[in-house]
Amino acid sequence: xxxxxxxIQSVRNMGEEDRQPPxxxxxxxxAPCPVKLAVxxxxxxxxxxxxxxxxxxxxxxxxxxxxxxxxxxxxxPLYRETDPDHLPQVIASIGFGDFFRHGFVRRFVDTGVFAAxxxxxxxxxxxxxxxxxxAGRYLVYGLTxxxxxxxxxxxxxxxVPRRWADLLDPRYAGQVNMCGDGDDMAxxxxxxxxxxxxxxxxxxxxxxTRGLMHSSRMAKSGGVPQAGGIYIxxxxxxxxxxxxxxxxxVWPEDGAASSPLYMLAKRxxxxxxxxxxxxxxxxxxxxxxxxxxxPLTGPLPESLPQGAAIKWIGWDYIRSTDITAxxxxxxxxxxxxxxxxxGQGQGDAACAS
Numbered sequence: 335x336x337x338x339x340x341x342i343q344s345v346r347n348m349g350e351e352d353r354q355p356p357x358x359x360x361x362x363x364x365a366p367c368p369v370k371l372a373v374x375x376x377x378x379x380x381x382x383x384x385x386x387x388x389x390x391x392x393x394x395x396x397x398x399x400x401x402x403x404x405x406x407x408x409x410x411p412l413y414r415e416t417d418p419d420h421l422p423q424v425i426a427s428i429g430f431g432d433f434f435r436h437g438f439v440r441r442f443v444d445t446g447v448f449a450a451x452x453x454x455x456x457x458x459x460x461x462x463x464x465x466x467x468x469a470g471r472y473l474v475y476g477l478t479x480x481x482x483x484x485x486x487x488x489x490x491x492x493x494v495p496r497r498w499a500d501l502l503d504p505r506y507a508g509q510v511n512m513c514g515d516g517d518d519m520a521x522x523x524x525x526x527x528x529x530x531x532x533x534x535x536x537x538x539x540x541x542x543t544r545g546l547m548h549s550s551r552m553a554k555s556g557g558v559p560q561a562g563g564i565y566i567x568x569x570x571x572x573x574x575x576x577x578x579x580x581x582x583x584v585w586p587e588d589g590a591a592s593s594p595l596y597m598l599a600k601r602x603x604x605x606x607x608x609x610x611x612x613x614x615x616x617x618x619x620x621x622x623x624x625x626x627x628x629p630l631t632g633p634l635p636e637s638l639p640q641g642a643a644i645k646w647i648g649w650d651y652i653r654s655t656d657i658t659a660x661x662x663x664x665x666x667x668x669x670x671x672x673x674x675x676x677g678q679g680q681g682d683a684a685c686a687s
Contacts (some may be wrong), residue, residue, distance in 0.1 A: 346417070359422040360607060361397045362409055366428055366478060366508060366595065368570050370623045374399050398422075403559070412415070413438045418447050423603040424611060428478070429593045430521050435658045443471050448598040453615050455631040463589070464646035465630065469653075474596045475614040476627040477644060479569045479590035480513065480523050483552065484582040489563030497588045498645070499525060501536040507560040510539070512672075513548035522593035523566060524664040525647050525657070536664060540671035557581060570626035571639055589645030595627060 365373045381395050400407045413432035415421060421442065427433050442448065450473040452503070454468060465474050485495050489509065497499055499512055513520040526536045544562040551558060553571035556578050565572075569590065572583050597614045604611070619629030626635055651657075 359396045359398045361424045362422040363399045424599045426597040428539040430661045437657045449601045463646040474594045475620035477592040482584040483565040483572045485563045487580045506542045508544045510543045511565045513567045515548040519665045521661045522591040526591040575625040589643035593646045
């Protein structure tokens with residue numbers, strides 16, 4: 335744990351980093367925690383294979399993969415940058431975060447600084463959902479799909495929910511456990527509900543939510559004590575924990591609400607970084623644990639139910655909305671609604687992470 339002096343120095347350093355451009359990088363890669371180490375190993379191996387060729391020309395590769403969840407990262411304020419020359423050649427991130435913010439999009443995405451590779455062999459599941467960016471800017475190379483894990487004992491006589499709209503029904507009051515930890519939230523879930531049902535839908539969903547907890551805690555075998563009977567969590571956590579018979583995984587009939595794993599590559603990154611860029615179209619799916627994050631070109635998990643679909647909010651919606659600002663607003667308002675419901679004596683503090 336950091337000492338108080340270290341913490342103060344970290345805050346000071348963050349202020350300095352806010353005013354200075356971060357060190358140049360060929361690749362800045364924010365990866366999902368469950369696959370971060372495997373991704374790093376794969377990229378380190380690739381970088382090692384390329385190192386000799388690049389070193390011979392005096393042009394070594396520079397890859398930055400933040401590994402700590404709370405460590406100070408000099409690239410945190412990168413979305414505020416105004417000079418494209420200060421951006422990494424390739425940026426990879428997750429969720430509807432900083433690199434979807436309108437300011438960043440207007441300065442760099444809409445002006446053509448980035449161009450996505452043309453993916454080959456896109457799975458029918460991704461094609462049907464419209465995951466490929468028609469503007470050719472972002473490459474969504476994978477997805478975090480959110481599904482239901484049902485504790486039939488705690489659900490009692492209530493029917494097992496099959497669609498997202500079911501979770502807004504008052505009969506499920508106090509039954510929903512939502513994926514959320516610290517400032518993080520399942521952004522695709524709230525955005526999808528808001529798109530389909532508006533703020534009224536968010537309020538109804540919050541009214542049924544018993545509490546928030548981290549996905550890894552949700553996946554505890556047999557469920558969490560004093561939790562509700564419905565967990566909303568990433569497919570990875572639902573399927574990689576052995577569960578007793580009373581626990582049931584449900585892939586929503588209208589699709590798993592899906593958050594993007596995406597990459598932005600500068601036009602001038604090619605051909606120098608072609609093999610690095612190719613990792614996102616082909617190499618990611620070759621990591622066994624990454625298959626739970628639905629690689630764009632496969633392979634997909636064998637456990638996917640027949641007819642499994644992706645619920646994607648759509649590129650038109652993303653571009654017509656300040657999607658990151660909306661995400662932040664929904665996150666805050668949803669938390670307040672859940673806290674207010676708990677304050678009325680209907681909550682369960684044991685569900686908070």
